[in-house]
């Protein structure tokens with residue numbers, strides 16, 4: 279199945295932080311059995327997918343460099359999150375998982391480097407755009423930390439949303455208390471942009 283975006287070129291994406299955005303952030307999440315989705319996230323992701331967005335996770339996983347868990351544990355956590363999402367909303371399918379395993383002060387030499395992908399660096403977003411032919415300017419990023427916002431902005435993502443309590447200072451374009459509220463805001467805004475267009479594209 280192809281969407282109009284695919285026919286004309288680059289796709290729009292929702293670029294999502296993982297811990298604290300999709301699942302509860304209990305600190306260095308490396309055990310799939312301990313994964314817990316945040317409330318309403320599956321339906322929010324399903325709504326984005328139904329609106330034509332690719333769902334792409336971009337996550338710092340320095341637990342790998344720190345020697346807390348291997349890459350296979352991160353991948354097992356991703357499989358678990360995918361299964362939990364699917365169980366709640368069959369449309370909530372993550373199209374790609376990109377993670378940074380590095381940390382400059384890590385214990386494992388191979389990953390103890392200053393990389394270009396650890397947020398707030400923009401590398402994961404740039405890799406996602408290349409691999410999945412994304413139109414970043416027409417995409418949206420959601421994250422619960424300011425480094426998520428900074429990384430997305432540096433990569434050229436058109437809209438950034440920070441998940442944070444009211445009053446938290448942020449360079450993001452919008453702030454919302456959680457992902458479901460953020461997605462409601464974004465999709466409502468998209469609908470109002472659609473309505474305000476003087477001419478609609480022919481089908």
Ligand SMILES: [Mg+2]
Pocket residue numbers: 295296297298299303421422423
């Ligand atoms: Mg986070």
Ligand SMILES: [Zn+2]
Pocket residue numbers: 378379380393394395396
């Ligand atoms: Zn990295």
